[in-house]
Amino acid sequence: PLAVVPPLIQHLMISMHDRDSRAALTGMDALNLILNAWCEQLSKDRASTLVATIFEEVQRVSHSSVRQQVLACVKVLAMHHFDVTVSELLDVGPEFGPATLGALQVMAKEKTLLLRLLNHFTDTLNNSDPGTDKRPNKLVLSATIALGHLFTISDSSIALVVKKYFPQLFGTFLLRIGTTVEGLSAQQTSGAFMNFLHASQNNSMAIALEGSQMSKVTAASYDEVITQLTALFCRHHESKREFLFNFIHPFLARPFDGHRVATATTLAQLVASGQRSPWIANLEVTVAESLLKYSEDPLA
Numbered sequence: 001p002l003a004v005v006p007p008l009i010q011h012l013m014i015s016m017h018d019r020d021s022r023a024a025l026t027g028m029d030a031l032n033l034i035l036n037a038w039c040e041q042l043s044k045d046r047a048s049t050l051v052a053t054i055f056e057e058v059q060r061v062s063h064s065s066v067r068q069q070v071l072a073c074v075k076v077l078a079m080h081h082f083d084v085t086v087s088e089l090l091d092v093g094p095e096f097g098p099a100t101l102g103a104l105q106v107m108a109k110e111k112t113l114l115l116r117l118l119n120h121f122t123d124t125l126n127n128s129d130p131g132t133d134k135r136p137n138k139l140v141l142s143a144t145i146a147l148g149h150l151f152t153i154s155d156s157s158i159a160l161v162v163k164k165y166f167p168q169l170f171g172t173f174l175l176r177i178g179t180t181v182e183g184l185s186a187q188q189t190s191g192a193f194m195n196f197l198h199a200s201q202n203n204s205m206a207i208a209l210e211g212s213q214m215s216k217v218t219a220a221s222y223d224e225v226i227t228q229l230t231a232l233f234c235r236h237h238e239s240k241r242e243f244l245f246n247f248i249h250p251f252l253a254r255p256f257d258g259h260r261v262a263t264a265t266t267l268a269q270l271v272a273s274g275q276r277s278p279w280i281a282n283l284e285v286t287v288a289e290s291l292l293k294y295s296e297d298p299l300a
Contacts, residue, residue: 005034005038005041005042006042006046008034009031009034009035009050012027012028012030012031012034013031013053013054013057014027015027015028015031016028016057016058016061016066016070017057017060017061021063021065021066024061024063024066025063025065025066025069028066028069028070028072028073029069031073032069032072032073032076035073035076035077036076039076039077039079039080039081040080042080042081044081044084047077047080047081047084047085048081048084048087048088050077051074051077051081051084051085051088051089052088052091054070054073054074054077055074055088055089055092055099055100055103057070058070058071058099058103059097059099061099067099067102068102068106071099071102071103071106072106074103074106074107075103075106075107075110075113078107078110078113079110079112079113082113082116082120085107086117086120089103089104089146090124090139090142090143090146091142092142093138093141093142093145093146094138094141094142094144094145094188096142096145096146096149101149104117104146104149104150105149105153108150108153108155108158109153109155109157111157114150114155114157114158114161115161117146117150118147118150118161118165118169120143121143121146121147121150122147122168122169122172124139124140124143125140125143125144125147125172125175125176126172126175126251128140128143129256130179130180130256130258132181133181136181136185140179141185141188144176144185144188144189144192145188145192147192147196148188148191148192148193148195148196149192149195151192151195151196151198151199152195152199158199159199159200159201162196162199162200163200163201166200166237166240167237167240167243167244167247168243168247169196169200170196170229170233170244171244171247171248171266173189173192173193173196173229174226174229174230174248174262174266175248175251175258175259175262175263176189176193177189177193177222177225177226177229177262178222178223178226178258178259178261178262178263178265179256179258179259179262180222180258194206194209197209202236204236205232205233205236208232209228209229209232222258222261222262223261223262223265226262226265226266226269227265227268227269230244230265230266230269230270231269231273234269234270234273234274238273241270241273244266244270245267245270248262248263248266248267249263249267251263252264252267
């Protein structure tokens with residue numbers, strides 16, 4: 001019966017710390033079986049508590065094989081309680097330990113979870129208040145690092161997803177740079193963006209950006225960095241400019257200054273990229289109308 005599952009799970013959780021690795025593995029195998037059978041019937045609160053406990057306890061597991069089995073349990077929980085599992089994962093950040101990043105890697109290699117992880121992280125970046133210089137949003141920082149770590153995982157599914165959604169992901173990073181505060185936040189965003197470029201096999205773009213001021217972006221220079229990045233995009237992905245426009249244009253109406261400035265800067269560079277596509281002429285009119293409209297917006 002379901003009533004005995006929570007205490008049984010608690011009992012099995014202790015076994016991950018058994019000095020005998022075989023006993024620990026047996027306990028984790030049993031826990032994995034129980035979660036596969038009963039996880040869906042656990043309440044969100046119980047699932048959340050269980051994930052939080054696993055993230056706390058797995059840091060102290062010494063056997064790598066046991067640790068991997070514990071992380072497999074996190075994947076099972078994510079399959080049935082995705083939102084609470086990812087919420088707990090982001091709460092651990094932005095200073096993620098190896099075990100937490102290992103859990104993210106295990107989840108990302110499950111095809112049904114990969115796209116949901118990408119959607120969740122990019123949605124967090126694109127729709128959350130980034131905070132201020134003195135009080136940046138911890139959740140946004142965590143999502144930035146988690147997204148960047150996804151792009152370091154060697155998996156064919158990740159390569160396919162990154163290739164398919166390249167303009168949208170590129171636009172997400174442009175927006176993130178627009179809301180990034182200088183210092184550690186800028187370095188984290190820069191690192192995640194470089195991981196993305198390598199994962200999408202845009203190594204020539206990555207080389208062009210090495211040594212640039214992207215990781216040292218300040219409030220006075222981030223629009224210059226966005227201009228440089230958009231120019232590189234237009235040069236290397238001319239046929240995808242319209243996809244970038246369609247993604248980023250709506251962010252002119254967003255309430256966050258960084259998003260609006262990043263969008264206006266990107267649109268200006270798209271217009272400046274040349275007249276070699278029929279849609280560019282229409283883009284100039286659309287951008288002019290949008291800028292006029294939002295310049296009259298009291299939030300702008």
